[in-house]
Amino acid sequence: MRPLKLEDARHIMGWVNDPVVTKNLQHFSKRFTLKDEKAYVKRMIASRSDFVFSFFDKKTGEYVGQGGIHQIIRENKLGRLAVVVKKDFWGKGYAQYIIPSLVRFAFDKLKLHKVWIMVYSDNKKSLHINSKLGFKKERLLREEYFWRGKYHDMVRMAIIKK
Ligand SMILES: CC(C)(COP(=O)(O)OP(=O)(O)OC[C@H]1O[C@@H](n2cnc3c(N)ncnc32)[C@H](O)[C@@H]1OP(=O)(O)O)[C@@H](O)C(=O)NCCC(=O)NCCS
Numbered sequence: 648m649r650p651l652k653l654e655d656a657r658h659i660m661g662w663v664n665d666p667v668v669t670k671n672l673q674h675f676s677k678r679f680t681l682k683d684e685k686a687y688v689k690r691m692i693a694s695r696s697d698f699v700f701s702f703f704d705k706k707t708g709e710y711v712g713q714g715g716i717h718q719i720i721r722e723n724k725l726g727r728l729a730v731v732v733k734k735d736f737w738g739k740g741y742a743q744y745i746i747p748s749l750v751r752f753a754f755d756k757l758k759l760h761k762v763w764i765m766v767y768s769d770n771k772k773s774l775h776i777n778s779k780l781g782f783k784k785e786r787l788l789r790e791e792y793f794w795r796g797k798y799h800d801m802v803r804m805a806i807i808k809k
Pocket residue numbers: 667668669671672730731732733736737738739740741742743744764765766767771772773775776779
């Protein structure tokens with residue numbers, strides 16, 4: 648786990664245009680170029696309300712994915728977690744390492760009190776992982792996202808610092 652760097656724009660290009668990966672994300676409706684991703688990385692590095700990390704396999708050093716704490720509201724000690732694992736690495740337990748690492752960062756370094764995550768209501772894999780890692784379902788948000796021509800119900804889940 649290390650903070651996002653400009654060179655990660657190339658890594659992000661390895662998944663950002665893959666519809667299987669972005670199916671359960673939002674705002675991925677266009678084809679992104681390397682220039683777009685460099686601009687995104689610069690924006691994230693400069694932002695005070697986003698902290699983004701790249702994750703690498705400890706043994707091989709291969710890039711595995713991205714994760715971050717976004718939409719940070721310092722007054723409320725609140726932030727939103729996001730995670731993407733590159734498709735080649737799915738099902739190997741990486742998300743179950745990345746998510747707790749980000750939660751620890753949010754609680755210990757950013758001093759947040761609560762971290763939330765938004766999940767498509769039919770994304771059984773994410774619902775399973777987040778519940779397993781201690782996130783609780785807060786509410787079903789009916790037709791909250793409009794994406795690929797239809798409205799989607801979303802589940803907001805959150806974990807509170809104990
Ligand atoms: C969701 C995502 C982060 C998971 O990453 P991952 O590294 O493959 O996840 P892990 O290997 O750590 O865990 C997979 C778990 O999901 C379970 N799982 C897999 N498919 C499932 C399904 N259809 N229903 C329920 N559980 C499922 C596995 O059994 C495993 O749980 P277990 O360890 O208790 O057996 C990854 O698939 C991804 O990046 N998807 C695209 C982006 C995305 O959806 N991000 C999350 C938005 S909320």
